[in-house]
Amino acid sequence: MPADRFSLLRRWEGLILILLVAVTTWASLGVDGFANSSNVSFLLLDVTEIALMALTMTLVIVAAEIDLSVASTLGLSCAVLGWLWNAGLPIEAIMPICLVAGALCGALNGFLVTRLGLPSLAVTIGTFALYRGLAYVILGDQAVADLPPAYTSLATATLGPIPVVTLLVAVLAVLFVVILHATALGRAIVALGSNEEAAYFAGIRVKRIRFWLFVASGAMAALASLVFTFRYASARADNGGGLELAVIAAVLLGGVSIFGGRGTLPGVLAAVLLLGVVRNALILADVANEVLNFVTGLLLVASVLAPNLGAVWRRRTSPPLEGSLEGKSAL
Amino acid sequence: MTITAKRPGATLRDSGRGLVERVARVRELGIVVALAVLFGVTGAVNPEFLGLDSLRDILLNSAIIAMLAVGQTLVVITRNVDLSVSSVVGLSAFGGALVLADNPGLPIVVVIAGCVLLGAACGAINGLLVGAAKVPALVATLGTLYAFRGIDYAWAGGRQVNAADMPDSFLSLGSRPVLGVPLLALAAIAVLLAVGWMLRNLRSGRELYAIGSNPAAAVLAGIPVRKRVITAFVASGALAGLAGAMWAARFGTVDAAAATGKELDVIAAVVVGGVAIFGGSGTVYGAALGALLLTGISSALAVLRVDALAQTAINGALIIAAIVLDRLLALRVAAALRRRRYRDAR
Amino acid sequence: MADSPPPVLALREVSKSFGAVRALREVSLSLIAGEALALAGENGAGKSTLVKILSGVHRPDAGRLLLDGEPVEFHGPADAQAAGVAVIYQEPTLFPDLTVAENIFMGRQPRGRLGRIDRRAMRAQAAALFTRLGVPLDPEQPARGLSIADQQLVEIAKALSRDARVLIMDEPTAALSGNEVTRLFGVARSLREQGCAVLFISHRLDEIFDLCQRVTTLRDGGHVADDRIADIIPDDLVRRMVGRELGALFPKQDAVPGEVALQVRRLTREGVFTDVSFEVRRGEIVALAGLVGAGRSEVARAVFGVDRWDAGSVQVGGRALRPGSPAASMALGLALVPEDRRQQGLVMELSIERNIALAGLAEVRHGPLISRAAERVRAADWAQRLQLRHRSLADAVDVLSGGNQQKVVLAKWLARQPSVLIVDEPTRGIDVATKAEVHRLLSELAVGGIAVLMISSELPEVLGMADRVLVMREGRLVAEIPRGTATEETVMAAATGIGGGGA
Numbered sequence A: 001m002p003a004d005r006f007s008l009l010r011r012w013e014g015l016i017l018i019l020l021v022a023v024t025t026w027a028s029l030g031v032d033g034f035a036n037s038s039n040v041s042f043l044l045l046d047v048t049e050i051a052l053m054a055l056t057m058t059l060v061i062v063a064a065e066i067d068l069s070v071a072s073t074l075g076l077s078c079a080v081l082g083w084l085w086n087a088g089l090p091i092e093a094i095m096p097i098c099l100v101a102g103a104l105c106g107a108l109n110g111f112l113v114t115r116l117g118l119p120s121l122a123v124t125i126g127t128f129a130l131y132r133g134l135a136y137v138i139l140g141d142q143a144v145a146d147l148p149p150a151y152t153s154l155a156t157a158t159l160g161p162i163p164v165v166t167l168l169v170a171v172l173a174v175l176f177v178v179i180l181h182a183t184a185l186g187r188a189i190v191a192l193g194s195n196e197e198a199a200y201f202a203g204i205r206v207k208r209i210r211f212w213l214f215v216a217s218g219a220m221a222a223l224a225s226l227v228f229t230f231r232y233a234s235a236r237a238d239n240g241g242g243l244e245l246a247v248i249a250a251v252l253l254g255g256v257s258i259f260g261g262r263g264t265l266p267g268v269l270a271a272v273l274l275l276g277v278v279r280n281a282l283i284l285a286d287v288a289n290e291v292l293n294f295v296t297g298l299l300l301v302a303s304v305l306a307p308n309l310g311a312v313w314r315r316r317t318s319p320p321l322e323g324s325l326e327g328k329s330a331l
Numbered sequence B: 001m002t003i004t005a006k007r008p009g010a011t012l013r014d015s016g017r018g019l020v021e022r023v024a025r026v027r028e029l030g031i032v033v034a035l036a037v038l039f040g041v042t043g044a045v046n047p048e049f050l051g052l053d054s055l056r057d058i059l060l061n062s063a064i065i066a067m068l069a070v071g072q073t074l075v076v077i078t079r080n081v082d083l084s085v086s087s088v089v090g091l092s093a094f095g096g097a098l099v100l101a102d103n104p105g106l107p108i109v110v111v112i113a114g115c116v117l118l119g120a121a122c123g124a125i126n127g128l129l130v131g132a133a134k135v136p137a138l139v140a141t142l143g144t145l146y147a148f149r150g151i152d153y154a155w156a157g158g159r160q161v162n163a164a165d166m167p168d169s170f171l172s173l174g175s176r177p178v179l180g181v182p183l184l185a186l187a188a189i190a191v192l193l194a195v196g197w198m199l200r201n202l203r204s205g206r207e208l209y210a211i212g213s214n215p216a217a218a219v220l221a222g223i224p225v226r227k228r229v230i231t232a233f234v235a236s237g238a239l240a241g242l243a244g245a246m247w248a249a250r251f252g253t254v255d256a257a258a259a260t261g262k263e264l265d266v267i268a269a270v271v272v273g274g275v276a277i278f279g280g281s282g283t284v285y286g287a288a289l290g291a292l293l294l295t296g297i298s299s300a301l302a303v304l305r306v307d308a309l310a311q312t313a314i315n316g317a318l319i320i321a322a323i324v325l326d327r328l329l330a331l332r333v334a335a336a337l338r339r340r341r342y343r344d345a346r
Numbered sequence C: 001m002a003d004s005p006p007p008v009l010a011l012r013e014v015s016k017s018f019g020a021v022r023a024l025r026e027v028s029l030s031l032i033a034g035e036a037l038a039l040a041g042e043n044g045a046g047k048s049t050l051v052k053i054l055s056g057v058h059r060p061d062a063g064r065l066l067l068d069g070e071p072v073e074f075h076g077p078a079d080a081q082a083a084g085v086a087v088i089y090q091e092p093t094l095f096p097d098l099t100v101a102e103n104i105f106m107g108r109q110p111r112g113r114l115g116r117i118d119r120r121a122m123r124a125q126a127a128a129l130f131t132r133l134g135v136p137l138d139p140e141q142p143a144r145g146l147s148i149a150d151q152q153l154v155e156i157a158k159a160l161s162r163d164a165r166v167l168i169m170d171e172p173t174a175a176l177s178g179n180e181v182t183r184l185f186g187v188a189r190s191l192r193e194q195g196c197a198v199l200f201i202s203h204r205l206d207e208i209f210d211l212c213q214r215v216t217t218l219r220d221g222g223h224v225a226d227d228r229i230a231d232i233i234p235d236d237l238v239r240r241m242v243g244r245e246l247g248a249l250f251p252k253q254d255a256v257p258g259e260v261a262l263q264v265r266r267l268t269r270e271g272v273f274t275d276v277s278f279e280v281r282r283g284e285i286v287a288l289a290g291l292v293g294a295g296r297s298e299v300a301r302a303v304f305g306v307d308r309w310d311a312g313s314v315q316v317g318g319r320a321l322r323p324g325s326p327a328a329s330m331a332l333g334l335a336l337v338p339e340d341r342r343q344q345g346l347v348m349e350l351s352i353e354r355n356i357a358l359a360g361l362a363e364v365r366h367g368p369l370i371s372r373a374a375e376r377v378r379a380a381d382w383a384q385r386l387q388l389r390h391r392s393l394a395d396a397v398d399v400l401s402g403g404n405q406q407k408v409v410l411a412k413w414l415a416r417q418p419s420v421l422i423v424d425e426p427t428r429g430i431d432v433a434t435k436a437e438v439h440r441l442l443s444e445l446a447v448g449g450i451a452v453l454m455i456s457s458e459l460p461e462v463l464g465m466a467d468r469v470l471v472m473r474e475g476r477l478v479a480e481i482p483r484g485t486a487t488e489e490t491v492m493a494a495a496t497g498i499g500g501g502g503a
């Protein structure tokens, strides 16, 4: 079973990758305007924020937590940026402040989760409202648009078809892949996500790691907010509303177990791209925006369903319960 | 514990039960106290808040969320979650309204039953995905959250149903009081009491707790896990369908976007109400009180003339305050329990 | 055979594989009314797998199940239960959020009108069960927080409450101490006399000889022998299980105690234990004995830093320990093999090698990165030294048999080469051969200069291995007994507080 599980995981990423290639091929051949360099850059740009936040979200979910407040943190950071810019601060000073603000948001989540032992789903539902609300308090419903052109154009600049910010994503992605899959920290994250108590007994600083994962998640959301703001040349309090579900959908589609302890970053990155390509191709094919969500949802369910249906089928022919017996004992 | 043995069994049992029950009661008491504070403070600042109209309004506003919270509790107790409720509400509200608008002659009961069935069907899809195909609930219902909403949009195709298109007899359901209490609130209370009784007193109700508490052990105990989980989702879906009909009656104007984003409100209510998000414990009464508290907060903020822009933030802060309070209370009880056991032992 | 009634439940040439692991190969066995059958075999021999086939959890790949001589198929645990089979699984399967009474009667609660559960009746029946077992558990207490032993007792009550025709017990005594075992056997005997068929699994041979009439032995998933207990002696049984002769069970080597390695002074954790002081010297094996619930594991947890303490101090190698930090304790050379291997010792979904590396991630590093080669070498080395029965080191530990899981936990800590080793029930669920192996290992480690603090509920182990025995009762240290004067009587007297032996 375990060996199967790992090869299944490998197959899983393979599946997403194959799907990605298939959809991309189909779109290049069948959808007008998909396979040209300006569309490719648009596509890559479009998934930047989701990709960034998916990196930290993957670590958070592997550690058996969840952060629903990322998009609100993004909004709050946008609001801070707009407000300080209106107040006349230089943008170079504002950006680190935004990152710190994001990190502080994450720190509050982390504090509530690790020090008070509250479930992260509950905490971040609260801060989801809190941070978005603070964004409104700070910036109201105005839009700050007169941002420095040097940055707004950098955010959309490309090298060939590849946007500059995609390079940033790529560098961070490599860093996170190494951290999760090849360092002691990564091992510790997987272990504590799978069995917190055993990890603690093995001397792993469970709370500290969880705390810093939330901080990282907040800071990453702030980084994403900078890209977002400059890309659209507009800082608003409602920037990025609803992105949290898109991020989580991508992470789960990438094969990360919602119960923690299992998942890989390459799978998640492939899933981010897959969702981006599907979206982009459907928009080009003039499919209504609402149908996009439908397809996203279907993809999410179908992708998890497909291998499971296989299992259900096998169960019919062989023992009934083994699959369901591996639930974590909770005592 | 082995040590406590020396005490006569009877006293041990009684004190033990008393304590467990006290804790249980305290958990909900916390919310009741919070509610009292909320109403007290707001009422002191603005007595109108305690007026009949205002109270009726709060009841009305919380009825739908409370109904959804009851359904959500059923699912959460089994260590699952149903994110798709808001989409089901939207689908059912729009569908019901559209059918009514197109067929004014149709008996209202039929339409409401149709809404419930539609919701149950959606719930069955979730249930099959989770219970039979073993898709993690968060993934499955996040998917159907998008999917059901997509169907809703496709069905609507940009249309909107207005109050004028629907029969008055239907719309009046949304506001008509019976003995001074809004009908919608009565419906929610009836559902609450029925589900609460079943959860506490029926074997199948207890089995839901068992499943959430330790799924593997539930299988070994011979509990029909799959059936129970599917039933919980169907119930949640059916209640969401009913809530959708209520939504249409209450607001009159419905488009495909109705109730978007409400899933987080519902889960917040459940969590604030003391239902463990990882299953196995919590009551529907707590969840309903949670819904009442959250709605009360919104209304109070409006009455207190808090800047509209600040309301979201304060709402979030209060949700956090509520769960922190609950947690601190639980910690104190646990500490007291530990000390008490030790005292008994000596 | 022709004139006697058919066995209540029987297996005929049953085989079961998990992937490449052949857990059972054409095994036959008969459970006869009014008789207790023991199932013997080393760790991983397939005993629990066989139990799970009898209880409907697994379906056999080949072979038949006979109920009263008629072929049956169990499609799930519910079917087996309906056929009158009650099972105590090796690992407790309780619902932590529910009360003890609800745990016992889940799905079978006594009901009144409208299908309403009759809580009063349920409570009374649970209390009656506990009285019958002679244990003081409160039926209304939530199952969360019960010690392993208490969990096991609830499992036993659950099985008894079914009024079963077949009672299957998979190592029910592993977590229990003498008193409770005696009670359990009393109940099992009376059930047997009432015509119940009993299947009993234990690695403690004396228990097998005490309770059972027949014994079926498995080795490597295959059927080895059927014997009447009256016809054999324990050594025969060991030979059948292991396939060879076995050396001494307690190969205690004498070591000269060196300087103090672990010093615990006036340690107190409010509500758990009070004023506990002792020291362990290098080269010494000190046993911490006492009844279940006396606070032994709690002391170990506090010393290691998993729990905080309220007063007192701990020194390792002369240096004061920071409370509440396992990482700090480990840095000073402390290691704890915890009580509950599944929950505290292992990450069940991770592979064997990763579990072994988990406590020493710093030692398998190559620069900032983990070296998989170093990790594998470390695991392979210890797997061999502990004779781990496994297919591949990359397998998840949850497919290992219980005893082999315990070996992985031991390997994980021994690989750190600690200076003070605390072991909490180190041989729970471990077969005789391995037990001797673990004892030899502990003895060797002590001779090599490690200080060993051993918590054990098995008196022979305590007496056989310890240089000194510390006895705890009700959260206090009540006696210190040197090897020379430690006997079952002196230790039990101190542990129960009955008779002399107090300090």
Ligand SMILES: Nc1ncnc2c1ncn2[C@@H]1O[C@H](COP(=O)(O)OP(=O)(O)OP(=O)(O)O)[C@@H](O)[C@H]1O
Binding pocket: A001, C018, C019, C021, C022, C023, C041, C042, C043, C044, C045, C046, C047, C048, C049, C050, C090, C398, C399, C400, C401, C402, C403, C404, C429, C431
């Ligand atoms: N679900 C499973 N998947 C894969 N292999 C399994 C599974 N369950 C058991 N095994 C393997 O089957 C063999 C028999 O295991 P089993 O648990 O029956 O041993 P056991 O005799 O009960 O040992 P112990 O005395 O240690 O409890 C072992 O090699 C084990 O690794």
Ligand SMILES: [Mg+2]
Binding pocket: C047, C048, C049, C090, C170, C401, C402
């Ligand atoms: Mg076993």
